[in-house]
Amino acid sequence: MVLEKLGDSLKQAFRKISSLSSIDREAVESVIRDLQRSLLQADVDAELVIELSDSIKKKVLSGKTPPGMTLKEHFIKVLYDEIVGFLGKGEGGLEIKPQRILLVGLFGSGKTTTAGKLAKWFRSRGLKPALVACDTFRPAAKEQISQTASSLGIPAYTEGKSPKDVAAFALRNSKEDVLIFDSAGRNALDEELARELKELAKAAKPDEVLLVIPADIGQAARRQSEEFGKLVGITGVIVTKMDGTAKGGGALAAASVSGATVKFITTGEKLSDIEAYDPKRFVGRLIGYGDLQGLLEKAREAGIGADAKSAERLMSGKFDMNDFYEQIGQMQKMGSMSKIIEMIPGLGGMKLPKGTLDVQEEKMRRWRYAIDSMTPEERKEPDLIKASRISRIAKGSGVPESEVRELLKYFRQTQKLMKMAKGGKGFRRGPFAQIAKQFGLGGM
Ligand SMILES: Nc1nc2c(ncn2[C@@H]2O[C@H](COP(=O)(O)OP(=O)(O)OP(=O)(O)O)[C@@H](O)[C@H]2O)c(=O)[nH]1
Ligand SMILES: [Mg+2]
Structure with missing residues (x-):
């Protein structure tokens, strides 16, 4: 990750x-x-x-x-x-509309690869992209663009001696919606590169000039985006190679403080390894809590927690099928349990067996039917439910026996989780204890 x-x-x-x-x-x-x-x-x-x-x-x-x-x-x-x-401001990505995009950056930062990734990104959003090979500096660059384009099944414009010639040729001959102009890298943003890029920009008239920066330069991303911004003007940044370094955080923060918006990050060598950068979603994923705010709001909307008695029982460690039934109902209002768990600080980081909490809504609905078909004793003491009772419950509720068994298994897992969490410290008095309580995860 x-x-x-x-x-x-x-x-x-x-x-x-x-x-x-x-x-x-x-x-x-x-x-x-x-x-x-x-x-x-x-x-x-x-x-x-x-x-x-x-x-x-x-x-x-x-x-x-x-x-x-x-x-x-x-x-x-x-x-x-x-x-x-x-780690950023605003939402990244680009508008889904016809446009011209010029990629600039130093040697090996990932421009050419990113050109292909962007083309794919636009294509999967219904537009017709094409690549324009304006790196006339490196002999193999045109070939690299042609190969990428043909692997995507899109046109590549490569004709012309100088970058601005190639750009002009593409503008005259292309019919595609989105033109992505690759450019040559250098070791540093020197006068030569600045001149070339200015000339190229004049010919290509790009709507976006995106600076491509590899994540491993960390905080140096600030100076680079400031310099490129000053000398050739940039409308955004793409941070590449996020997969290969621990310095990505530094690069994102640095790009942001330079005043540039990070539009995309790339996370691998495959053409699909690109994503629009949204700091909120990124941080949410990073810390594994989802959207904190959303959780609070949802919890309030759902008006959960009215049943304090049930919560009390949970706090005391008792947990039977009636409590479980209620929980399922509450979860149905809020989305899958694993998602909810992710959103609760203190629980998000808990290592739970994979799949333990991944219950789909449709299934929850059927489980409630099955619980409806249980006798009051069975609900109080689910351990009573053995083979013949399972088959009776299945018939009565119209839920397959295998699913009734699954329900029982899931119930026992949850019961165990309750006990485990009850033994744990910290979360019991945590700020989200109330919410957890409301989810039937109380006493943690
Ligand atoms: N792991 C990883 N590798 C990447 C990523 N993006 C690009 N690369 C690799 O980085 C190397 C350089 O990428 P290029 O796209 O050729 O870089 P460039 O900026 O066009 O390079 P020049 O044209 O020489 O200036 C290639 O080996 C890419 O496969 C990424 O997000 N993750
Ligand atoms: Mg290149």
Whole structure:
């Protein structure tokens, strides 16, 4: 996974907040110290790290906790929002419309490969792309473009001696919606490259000039995007090779602070290894919590938690088929359980057996029918349910026996999870304990 290490340490920071017994200056500082360490390891500029830390500290300790939020929730929210803001702004990607895109960047940054990836990206969104081989500097560059284009089944325009000639030829002869202009790299953005790119831009008249930067340059991405921005003008950045380095965080933060928008990241050598960059989604995935805000809102909308008695029972470790029935109903309102689990700090990081919680809605509905067909005793003591009862329940509910068995198995797993979580520390008093309780995951 991309930036696994940064993700792990961020996850830990959130978990730590959940486990704190009170939020005071010392607690905030200790979480921030952890955060600083992990950001520095991701090659984020030290000065930026300090700025971020100060901003988080100020917001959390200002005493202005939004109404309806505990200080702990507030802390989590501030941390999350600040990290998102830090790693980028706005949504990435490009508008799905006819346009011309010029890719610029230093040697080996991934321009030519990215040209192919972008073509594929647009094609799968219903547009007709073509590649334009404006790297006349490296002998094999035109060949590389032609090969990529033919593997995608799209045209490549390669005719012309100089970059601007190739561009002009393409503009005269192409009928495609999206033209992607590759350009030559250099060791540095020197005068020669600047002149060539300016000339090329004049001929190609691009709507977008995207700087291609490899993630492994880390914080140096700031200077590079500033320089390219000043000398040739850029409308955005693509950070490549996110798969091969721990420095991606530094590159993203640096590009963002330079004022550029990161439009895409690429994560491998295959033509499909590209994605529109959305800092919110990226951070959500990085820390494995999904969207924190969405979770809070959903929980409120669903009006869950009315049944405090059931929650009490769960806290005390009792958990029978009646509780399970209720849970399933609540989950149906909220989406799959594994998704919900991912969104709960402290649980998101819990290592659960794969597939344990992956229950589809359709199945939940049938399970409820099956539980409806159980007797009150069976619901109180599911252990009573043996073969003959399974077959009776299956007949009564119209749910296949195999699924009734699956339901029982899932019930037992959940019961075990409840016990396990009850034994664990930290989460019991965490900010999300209330929400967890409402999901029937209480007592953690
Ligand atoms: N792992 C990985 N490799 C990548 C990625 N993007 C590009 N590469 C590799 O990086 C190398 C250079 O890519 P190119 O697309 O040729 O780079 P370029 O900027 O066009 O290079 P020049 O034209 O020589 O300046 C190739 O081996 C690519 O396969 C990526 O996202 N992940
Ligand atoms: Mg190239």
